[in-house]
Amino acid sequence: MIIRECHEDDLSLLERHIPSGRTRVHEVRFHRQQQGLSTFLTAWIDDIPVGHGEIRWRGCAAAEVHERYPDCPELNGLAVWPPDRQSQGIGTTIIQAAEAIAAQRGNHYIGLGVDDHNPRAAALYLRLGYEETGCLYLDRYHYIDDHGIRHEVADPCRFLIKPLRTRMISSS
Numbered sequence: 001m002i003i004r005e006c007h008e009d010d011l012s013l014l015e016r017h018i019p020s021g022r023t024r025v026h027e028v029r030f031h032r033q034q035q036g037l038s039t040f041l042t043a044w045i046d047d048i049p050v051g052h053g054e055i056r057w058r059g060c061a062a063a064e065v066h067e068r069y070p071d072c073p074e075l076n077g078l079a080v081w082p083p084d085r086q087s088q089g090i091g092t093t094i095i096q097a098a099e100a101i102a103a104q105r106g107n108h109y110i111g112l113g114v115d116d117h118n119p120r121a122a123a124l125y126l127r128l129g130y131e132e133t134g135c136l137y138l139d140r141y142h143y144i145d146d147h148g149i150r151h152e153v154a155d156p157c158r159f160l161i162k163p164l165r166t167r168m169i170s171s172s
Helices: 008-017 025-034 063-068 090-104 119-127
Strands: 002-005 038-045 048-056 074-080 109-115 131-144 150-163
Touching: 002 090, 008 025, 008 048, 025 038, 025 048, 038 090, 048 090, 063 131, 074 090, 090 109, 090 119, 109 119, 109 131, 119 150
Parallel strands: 074 109
Antiparallel strands: 002 038, 038 048, 048 074, 109 150, 131 150
């Protein structure tokens, strides 16, 4: 498995194998990466995308989280696809790659939100060293269905953080 930053040439393969529909989320994440606002990581097995996650360098968009953790980058949009690929270490590898990149950039923490209705993901994050913060929020997003109708969603979530080991640069 290879974890790497998304390239523009990857977008059509991502859409074919991990469809985002009319919302075109892969393109949105890639454009944020081009602007320097994020790093859009993709996971590949045999040249087929099987997962992704986006490190948002400005942190979580939810005001409740951003106020408490303004300097904490957020790992967002973590997904493994198709579902039968889950529980094979792909998500863990994406998370570890995101943590390494954040640490290399000098960040002391990385955070992520977990939906209250996703206990499997919460168990994974806690097992990987993420800690409860007590910070609750609504993850607000939208999607556009096959009929072109926009749907607003607000999922109850909690924010977890993980301390990172940053490399100390010596001045000798």
